[in-house]
Amino acid sequence: METLLDVRKLTKRFGGLTAVNDLSFSLRQGEVAALLGPNGSGKTTALNMISGFQPVSGGTVLLDGKRLTGRPAHWISHAGVARTFQLVRVLPSLNVEDNILAAVMFRKKPPAKETAKEEVQRLLEEVGLAGRSNENAASLTYIDQKRMELARALASQPKLLLLDEWLAGLNPSELSIGIGLISNLNEKGITILLVEHVMDAIRALCPRAVVMNAGRKIADGATAEVLRDPEVVRAYLGGAHAVA
Amino acid sequence: MITAFSFAALAAVFAALAAAPFFLGTYGIGFLLGLVGYVTLASAWALFSGPTRYVSLATVAFFGIGAYTVAVLYETLPSWLVLVVAALIGLFVALLVGLSTLRLAGVYFVIFTFGLAELIRQLVTWYEVNVTGTLGRYLFVDYGPEVVYWKLLALCAVTLAIGYFIKRSRWGLALKMIGDDEVVAEHCGLPTARVKLALFAASSVIITLVGAIQAPRWTYIEPTIVFNPTISFLTLIMALLGGAGRLWGPVVGAVPLFLLFEWLSANFPDHYSIILGLLFIAIVFVLPNGVLGFFEEHWNRLRARGSAGRTELSQDREAG
Numbered sequence: 001m002e003t004l005l006d007v008r009k010l011t012k013r014f015g016g017l018t019a020v021n022d023l024s025f026s027l028r029q030g031e032v033a034a035l036l037g038p039n040g041s042g043k044t045t046a047l048n049m050i051s052g053f054q055p056v057s058g059g060t061v062l063l064d065g066k067r068l069t070g071r072p073a074h075w076i077s078h079a080g081v082a083r084t085f086q087l088v089r090v091l092p093s094l095n096v097e098d099n100i101l102a103a104v105m106f107r108k109k110p111p112a113k114e115t116a117k118e119e120v121q122r123l124l125e126e127v128g129l130a131g132r133s134n135e136n137a138a139s140l141t142y143i144d145q146k147r148m149e150l151a152r153a154l155a156s157q158p159k160l161l162l163l164d165e166w167l168a169g170l171n172p173s174e175l176s177i178g179i180g181l182i183s184n185l186n187e188k189g190i191t192i193l194l195v196e197h198v199m200d201a202i203r204a205l206c207p208r209a210v211v212m213n214a215g216r217k218i219a220d221g222a223t224a225e226v227l228r229d230p231e232v233v234r235a236y237l238g239g240a241h242a243v244a
Numbered sequence: 245m246i247t248a249f250s251f252a253a254l255a256a257v258f259a260a261l262a263a264a265p266f267f268l269g270t271y272g273i274g275f276l277l278g279l280v281g282y283v284t285l286a287s288a289w290a291l292f293s294g295p296t297r298y299v300s301l302a303t304v305a306f307f308g309i310g311a312y313t314v315a316v317l318y319e320t321l322p323s324w325l326v327l328v329v330a331a332l333i334g335l336f337v338a339l340l341v342g343l344s345t346l347r348l349a350g351v352y353f354v355i356f357t358f359g360l361a362e363l364i365r366q367l368v369t370w371y372e373v374n375v376t377g378t379l380g381r382y383l384f385v386d387y388g389p390e391v392v393y394w395k396l397l398a399l400c401a402v403t404l405a406i407g408y409f410i411k412r413s414r415w416g417l418a419l420k421m422i423g424d425d426e427v428v429a430e431h432c433g434l435p436t437a438r439v440k441l442a443l444f445a446a447s448s449v450i451i452t453l454v455g456a457i458q459a460p461r462w463t464y465i466e467p468t469i470v471f472n473p474t475i476s477f478l479t480l481i482m483a484l485l486g487g488a489g490r491l492w493g494p495v496v497g498a499v500p501l502f503l504l505f506e507w508l509s510a511n512f513p514d515h516y517s518i519i520l521g522l523l524f525i526a527i528v529f530v531l532p533n534g535v536l537g538f539f540e541e542h543w544n545r546l547r548a549r550g551s552a553g554r555t556e557l558s559q560d561r562e563a564g
């Protein structure tokens with residue numbers, strides 16, 4: 001299958017700290033992969049550079065062979081990359097419907113307003129927020145805000161979806177719904193890169209995992225094997241998270 | 245129905261304002277002219293600063309540029325062409341300033357825009373003294389104050405119409421997105437830098453035109469008059485009083501404050517700026533979202549209280 005995302009020697013320095021160091025990996029079209037690593041290993045920073053939220057210190061990111069690095073975030077969004085944020089970001093003064101409408105109306109090919117509103121309703125249904133259009137985004141619970149953020153990401157019709165600990169904080173029944181949702185999205189053809197600490201979800205969703213430690217890639221391969229890799233185990237035991 | 249009615253009412257108000265010079269003396273026309281000028285300034289200011297929440301004190305920089313362009317060119321070019329030239333100069337300066345400063349956040353932007361107005365005033369003063377060899381310029385046009393007033397009224401209508409059409413289109417949503425979270429707006433695919441620049445340019449061109457249209461009113465122009473920072477501050481507090489995020493906010497704020505300032509400057513010319521300062525502080529503390537925001541908030545709270553009462557009732561029923 002074809003390569004969708006190609007990350008080459010990606011590097012990010014914050015003053016003296018190298019948060020992401022020479023990171024290279026690629027994703028095939030239609031793949032779901034996990035990006036793992038202990039706290040502070042640079043996962044979020046890597047997503048930030050791919051989505052254009054933060055400029056890179058070095059390296060390149062290609063999507064479908066097109067160079068994303070150096071482009072502003074809206075351009076990258078139009079190229080087909082959408083994301084959710086580890087700490088949820090909503091448009092607090094807008095209601096739920098307008099939060100999603102925002103992404104529909106400013107994606108690469110926006111539809112007419114009426115069609116857009118119907119589409120928003122479908123998206124809200126998909127993430128479990130049907131009938132909540134008029135609620136204020138800021139007053140939603142944290143979990144509902146996360147759902148809304150996912151709907152917003154989907155509204156831009158991405159080829160590649162970056163999820164930063166989107167499943168964190170869900171209770172067991174919400175978790176299985178969330179896992180089902182993500183695997184549905186993948187079946188529709190969206191390529192997904194999942195930053196996650198919830199091991200059950202990783203095992204259920206991701207045949208492949210890339211593992212980072214202190215900014216560097218330390219493993220890349222089939223999830224089950226990667227999780228047995230002694231270096232990965234050591235990195236996790238050294239960090240705050242134990243591999244269950 | 246309601247919109248048709250409001251349009252008719254609005255058209256009637258503008259028609260009455262347009263006819264007013266036939267019934268008023270020179271003082272009345274001058275008064276209305278000042279009023280419409282400030283309504284336009286405040287609305288134009290809010291076009292950019294309302295949604296983006298960038299507080300600009302560059303108002304008088306553009307206003308003065310407009311006035312000076314007219315003072316320099318009015319004898320050589322037809323008056324419509326002078327306005328076009330003024331608008332182009334305003335646009336050029338706005339793009340220059342916008343490209344270099346819209347990355348500045350918060351208080352840096354405020355200080356920069358204030359500095360810009362002062363800088364342009366100093367430059368004009370320096371040029372006039374050292375190159376032209378005069379400080380002021382006389383400006384005698386062959387039309388009366390009512391013509392100035394009509395031009396200004398037309399500009400005011402255009403400004404409000406621009407605000408209205410922006411609000412109705414998807415760009416209205418874009419502005420709310422930028423006001424809420426620029427990072428999210430960018431990730432939704434909105435080119436925030438370009439939108440902000442376009443807004444700043446539109447707002448600045450209108451402000452430049454207000455200065456250009458009003459210039460003949462003074463007959464004598466010098467930098468301290470047309471680059472007077474009080475113009476920036478008045479515009480700002482009028483927009484804030486009414487609510488800069490709403491289409492009618494600046495109008496609601498500009499009318500009573502203009503009346504108040506006219507009265508104050510007539511009756512307390514010495515204490516005028518102190519009272520202005522106090523009022524400024526009071527508005528920022530008491531009405532951070534403006535009068536319209538204040539009413540909207542209270543209205544929402546009342547409604548929320550009503551619906552909260554209802555959900556409590558239904559929960560009681562479920563429990564029982």
Ligand SMILES: Nc1ncnc2c1ncn2[C@@H]1O[C@H](COP(=O)(O)OP(=O)(O)OP(=O)(O)O)[C@@H](O)[C@H]1O
Binds near residue numbers: 014019086
């Ligand atoms: N804006 C920033 N300025 C300075 N340092 C930063 C910044 N953002 C991240 N860092 C540092 O870079 C390193 C990597 O952070 P990052 O958030 O990418 O880790 P992470 O793998 O996502 O961790 P977690 O699992 O806790 O979310 C950390 O040491 C962090 O403190």
Ligand SMILES: [Mg+2]
Binds near residue numbers: 043044045086164
């Ligand atoms: Mg993180």
